Amino acid sequence: xxxxxxxxxxxxxxxxxxxxxxxxxxxxxxxxxxxxxxxxxxxxxxxxxxxxxxxxxxxxxxxxxxxxxxxxxxxxxxxxxxxxxxxxxxxxxxxxxxxxxxxxxxxxxxxxxxxxxxxxxxxxxxxxxxxxxxxxxxxxxxxxxxxxxxxxxxxxxxxxxxxxxxxxxxxxxxxxxxxxxxxxxxxxxxxxxxxxxxxxxxxxxxxxxxxxxxxxxxxxxxxxxxxxxxxxxxxxxxxxxxxxxxxxxxxxxxxxxxxxxxxxxxxxxxxxxxxxxxxxxxxxxxxxxxxxxxxxxxxxxxxxxxxxx
Amino acid sequence: xxxxxxxxxxxxxxxxxxxxxxxxxxxxxxxxxxxxxxxxxxxxxxxxxxxxxxxxxxxxxxxxxxxxxxxxxxxxxxxxxxxxxxxxxxxxxxxxxxxxxxxxxxxxxxxxxxxxxxxxxxxxxxxxxxxxxxxxxxxxxxxxxxxxxxxxxxxxxxxxxxxxxxxxxxxxxxxxxxxxxxxxxxxxxxxxxxxxxxxxxxxxxxxxxxxxxxxxxxxxxxxxxxxxxxxxxxxxxxxxxxxxxxxxxxxxxxxxxxxxxxxxxxxxxxxxxxxxxxxxxxxxx
Numbered sequence: 001x002x003x004x005x006x007x008x009x010x011x012x013x014x015x016x017x018x019x020x021x022x023x024x025x026x027x028x029x030x031x032x033x034x035x036x037x038x039x040x041x042x043x044x045x046x047x048x049x050x051x052x053x054x055x056x057x058x059x060x061x062x063x064x065x066x067x068x069x070x071x072x073x074x075x076x077x078x079x080x081x082x083x084x085x086x087x088x089x090x091x092x093x094x095x096x097x098x099x100x101x102x103x104x105x106x107x108x109x110x111x112x113x114x115x116x117x118x119x120x121x122x123x124x125x126x127x128x129x130x131x132x133x134x135x136x137x138x139x140x141x142x143x144x145x146x147x148x149x150x151x152x153x154x155x156x157x158x159x160x161x162x163x164x165x166x167x168x169x170x171x172x173x174x175x176x177x178x179x180x181x182x183x184x185x186x187x188x189x190x191x192x193x194x195x196x197x198x199x200x201x202x203x204x205x206x207x208x209x210x211x212x213x214x215x216x217x218x219x220x221x222x223x224x225x226x227x228x229x230x231x232x233x234x235x236x237x238x239x240x241x242x243x244x245x246x247x248x249x250x251x252x253x254x255x256x257x258x259x260x261x262x263x264x265x266x267x268x269x270x271x272x273x274x275x276x277x278x279x280x281x282x283x284x285x286x287x288x289x290x291x292x293x294x295x296x297x298x299x300x301x302x303x304x305x306x307x308x309x
Numbered sequence: 310x311x312x313x314x315x316x317x318x319x320x321x322x323x324x325x326x327x328x329x330x331x332x333x334x335x336x337x338x339x340x341x342x343x344x345x346x347x348x349x350x351x352x353x354x355x356x357x358x359x360x361x362x363x364x365x366x367x368x369x370x371x372x373x374x375x376x377x378x379x380x381x382x383x384x385x386x387x388x389x390x391x392x393x394x395x396x397x398x399x400x401x402x403x404x405x406x407x408x409x410x411x412x413x414x415x416x417x418x419x420x421x422x423x424x425x426x427x428x429x430x431x432x433x434x435x436x437x438x439x440x441x442x443x444x445x446x447x448x449x450x451x452x453x454x455x456x457x458x459x460x461x462x463x464x465x466x467x468x469x470x471x472x473x474x475x476x477x478x479x480x481x482x483x484x485x486x487x488x489x490x491x492x493x494x495x496x497x498x499x500x501x502x503x504x505x506x507x508x509x510x511x512x513x514x515x516x517x518x519x520x521x522x523x524x525x526x527x528x529x530x531x532x533x534x535x536x537x538x539x540x541x542x543x544x545x546x547x548x549x550x551x552x553x554x555x556x557x558x559x560x561x562x563x564x565x566x567x568x569x570x571x572x573x574x575x576x577x578x579x580x581x582x583x584x585x586x587x588x589x590x591x592x593x594x
Contacts, residue, residue, distance in 0.1 A: 018430075025431045036447040149575040151523040153530070154568045157546060161560060165553050172553075240433070247436040251527055265439060266531055269446050281439050288434045 012297055019293040026285040031076065034274050034281075035069055080282075090273040098264065098276060099283070106260035109180055109249045116184025117241075121191025122234070129199045130222050140192050147189020152182050152248050156255040173257035183248045187241060191234060198230035235299055239292035246284055330580050333573035340570045344390035353380035355387040355540050366558055375545070375559040376552045384540035385562050392541045392567070395456060396522030400514055402460025403521070407467025408510045415475045416498035426472070429465040437462045438527060445533050452535050459524050463517050470513050474506045515578035519571040526567055542567040 079086055087094050120143065128136040156179060164172035202208065203226060211221050250262030257263075261280055268276035343350060353370070356379070366373040372381040414425040432440065444458040475498070478484055487497045526543025528534035530550070535541055537548065542563040549559035 018427075021427060022430050022434055025427065026434060029431065030443070033443050033447045145576075145579075148579050149519075149572040150568070151519075151571055153523060153527050154564050154571070157550070157560065157564055158568075161553055161557055161564075165557065243433065243436055247438050250436065250438055254531060265442065269442055270532070277443065281435060281443060284439060285435045288436070292434070 008300060011300055015293060015296050015300075019289050023286055023289050026289070027077070027080070027282055030278050030281045030285070031073055032069070034278050035072075086275045086279065088268075088273055088276050090268075090271050090276075095276055095279045099261075099279065102260050102264045105258060106246075106249055106253065106262070109176065109183070109252065109258065109260065110245050112176075112180035113183035113187060113249065114241075114245055116180065117187025117191060117245075120184065120188035122195060122231075124188070125192050125195040125199055125230075126222065126227055128196060129203070129226060130219060140196050143185060143189040144193040144196070145189075147186045147193070150186075152186050153251050153255065155182055156252055160255065175256055176258065179249075179252035179256045179258065183245065183252060186248060187245060190241065190244075194233050194237070195230050198233050199226050202226050202229050232299070232303060235295055235302075238295045239288060242291045243288045246288070329576055333576035333580075336569055336573040337577065340389055340393065340573075343386055344393050347386045347390045350386050351380075351383040353383045355379065355383040356538060365556070372562050373556065373558045375549050375556060377548070379540075381545075381559050381562050384545055385542075385566055388540040388542050388545055388563065389566060389570075391535075391539065392522055392525065392543070393570070395452060395525050395535070395541060396518055399456045399459035399521040399525065400463065400518045402456060403463035403517055404467055404510060404514050406460055407464035408471050408506070410464075411468035411471040412475065412498050412503060412506065413495070415472060416494045418494070422472075425468065429468050432462060433465050437524070438531075441524065441528060442531070442533055445528065450533050450536070452539070455525060455528055455534050458528075459521050462524075463521060466517055467510060467513055470509050471506055474509050475502055478502045478505050512578070512581045515574070515581050519574035519578065522567070522574070523571050 076086070088098055091098070124136055124140050124143065127134070128140045130136075159178050159182065160172060163169045163178065164175070170178060199222075208221060208225060211225050216224075246261075249260065250265065252258070253260040253262035254266060261284070265277065265280045267273075268280070370380050370382065372385065375381055375384070411425060414421040440462050441455075441458040444461065445454045448454040448457070479502075484497055484501060487501050492500070522542075525534060525541060526546060529541055529543030530547045532547065534543055534547075537544065545563040546560055546567070549556060549563070553560055
């Protein structure tokens with residue numbers, strides 16, 4: 001086999017193994033941390049008075065909560081490996097159904113925020129590089145400082161007070177545009193900061209001088225030579241950006257009263273609904289692991305320098 | 310970065326501080342003063358319910374009262390100290406867990422490094438707030454759980470910086486010199502490399518500190534932070550949010566305090582990073 005191909009495959013294989021190990025780690029960790037929570041859903045419903053003692057025993061038996069941790073773990077592992085997410089201990093509905101009702105709205109918020117973030121976060125530094133004496137440089141600086149210093153949480157609450165309670169422009173519960181904008185600006189600032197620094201660095205590189213000597217104009221140099229090189233940094237961080245979008249979306253949902261994974265997770269934690277909490281943490285974690293793996297792979301396909309084992 | 314106007318030509322001339330940085334330092338200084346002198350500045354017992362509820366600011370209660378009839382100003386003053394204390398404790402836990410443990414793991418060799426950074430990847434793969442939520446619920450909500458949970462979820466920032474700096478330093482002649490003189494890897498790491506990692510770690514501390522303060526308020530806002538009567542900013546925001554229409558001052562006061570202080574700390578952290586941390590771009594998030 002071609003040695004270069006072998007090296008690429010070997011490197012991707014190692015990544016795959018690492019991702020699998022992390023995925024397994026997430027599954028085991030989540031299960032045992034959640035089991036350490038004192039009191040289970042049956043206790044809580046007992047305190048609330050909705051179950052008699054014999055009903056409690058019956059429910060424990062039905063949910064398998066009377067078995068040892070290790071036994072519960074194996075049963076549960078077999079279950080999720082066969083693709084069954086289990087049922088919510090509180091609502092007696094399949095978790096897959098619960099997730100199916102909330103994931104679209106979280107996904108919509110995340111996608112909207114990510115799109116705003118990518119457009120502004122890549123567009124502004126590119127324009128700033130194309131027109132170095134223009135307003136765009138100041139804009140890049142502004143969103144950079146904004147995202148470093150203004151937490152989405154506090155600006156979110158302020159927006160609710162000002163726009164919903166005082167001005168009445170948006171509904172206090174269930175507004176979608178404002179949280180998407182807040183999150184989007186946050187991502188844009190993070191991206192713009194890195195891209196701007198990278199593009200400034202690359203401008204002084206030898207191959208840019210060569211390009212200029214060949215007679216290329218500024219737009220060609222920026223768009224064909226500087227931007228693609230600077231974008232590799234962004235690609236490398238997509239996994240982390242995704243994780244921060246998800247975290248941000250969860251908080252924004254609670255602040256703006258949107259239905260979604262964040263609201264569901266909070267309810268589930270407060271209601272001691274372990275299976276739901278587990279499912280949410282595990283699936284979000286796996287999403288990040290998969291995203292990281294895919295970015296690693298794409299980078300290695302694109303950039304031969306990263307193929308070292 | 311914008312906060313600094315760098316002069317790269319002269320090696321010795323440091324970039325000047327911008328006006329924004331001066332303002333930030335001033336605000337942080339005030340916050341520190343308020344935290345220390347808090348008991349002298351309060352006008353009421355911050356824990357006492359008594360007065361009528363949701364009163365707007367007036368002569369008796371300069372920032373009004375909250376939904377429990379507690380004095381917002383006194384709670385804000387007490388909360389400044391508590392929020393800074395809890396935030397700083399969480400950041401310190403992260404610094405020790407991430408920095409020192411990573412240094413030890415690097416010194417111990419490939420196996421320890423592999424295990425520790427596997428854990429780091431694990432923590433980074435889980436959305437931070439959810440991780441902290443699960444952790445806090447598992448170990449009973451309370452100040453200690455919050456600090457520990459935040460400490461663990463921010464530890465990877467320090468661990469990654471430590472590894473990067475360690476590898477850089479190991480390539481330099483003085484570490485080989487230490488080895489030739491018979492120093493063990495652990496001694497080399499803690500006696501010779503640690504002083505060189507310290508700068509990067511302190512810079513990272515300044516970056517993580519405001520995030521810890523915000524995260525504490527987010528957790529309290531979600532009802533899983535400190536106990537309800539503790540007046541940290543997040544807790545105050547959480548208990549006043551349902552009454553935004555009647556008593557907006559009770560939400561806005563802690564929000565402004567939180568925003569001002571985290572803004573200033575972030576500006577200072579960013580300033581430090583621009584000056585002292587060459588590896589800044591890799592760990593930007």
